[in-house]
Structures are given as C-alpha cells and as structure tokens.
Amino acid sequence: MIRGLLVLFIIYVVLVISALADCLGGERRPRHLPRFAWALTILLVPVVGAVLWFATGRPRAATGPGPQAAPPSTRTQKAPDDDPEFLAELARRLKKKEEDGGK
Known part of the structure; x- marks a missing residue:
C-alpha cells in the first residue's frame, strides 16, 4: 500500500515539475491565462x-506562414562527399595540380 502511494506521489511530482518547467521556460505567450496564473x-x-496546462495552456507550435514561423531553407546541408559542387571543385583542383607538375 505504501509503495503504491509512493509511486503515485512520484508520478504527481514529476507531472507538476514538468508542467511548471514547460510553463515557465517558454518564450511564447501561453494561451488563455497569463504565465503566473x-x-x-x-x-x-x-x-x-x-x-x-498540457491540454489547453501550452502555446501552439508555429506551423504556417506567420511571424513565428521560420523561413524554409532554400538549400539543404550536405556532407562534402555527397555535394556535387564540392566534388567538381575537388576534381578541378586535382586536375590543375597534376597539370602544374604535382606541386
């Protein structure tokens, strides 16, 4: 019986701490009430x-175009061995180096 109550208490404390951390740690304004409320x-x-708090108070994530939405990236990051521009530049440098006598 005591173990069951201890487990429930620990779950309650974790729930409250995570809700408070989420509430007080965000940059965007919460919905419906001020942060202190x-x-x-x-x-x-x-x-x-x-x-x-988790059901109704959390700010919604920015999904559409708006002041909070980040602009989409025009170019994705690639590893050097997957980037055709890098490989072409590397081939050009190697060819030039061979033409100059290997210097």
Whole structure:
C-alpha cells in the first residue's frame, strides 16, 4: 500500500515539475491565462492544473506562414562527399595540380 502511494506521489511530482518547467521556460505567450496564473493553477490544483496546462495552456507550435514561423531553407546541408559542387571543385583542383607538375 505504501509503495503504491509512493509511486503515485512520484508520478504527481514529476507531472507538476514538468508542467511548471514547460510553463515557465517558454518564450511564447501561453494561451488563455497569463504565465503566473498558469503556474499558480499547476501548483494549487493537484493533477488537474498540470493536465489543463498540457491540454489547453501550452502555446501552439508555429506551423504556417506567420511571424513565428521560420523561413524554409532554400538549400539543404550536405556532407562534402555527397555535394556535387564540392566534388567538381575537388576534381578541378586535382586536375590543375597534376597539370602544374604535382606541386
């Protein structure tokens, strides 16, 4: 019985700490309430406050074009051995080096 209560208490503490860290650590404004009100709700309303934070209070991720969305990358990063431009430049340098006498 004591072990079961201890496990439930540990789960509750982890839930509250993760909800508080998520609430207080974000840069974007939370939905529905100010940040301090969410923190008080998480602390003062057992379990329900943390569940409400994760269900309704977290800011939505930026998905569409808008002020919070990052511009899409025009070129993807490639490893040097997968980059055709790098390989062509390398071949050009080697050819020039061979023509100059291997210097």
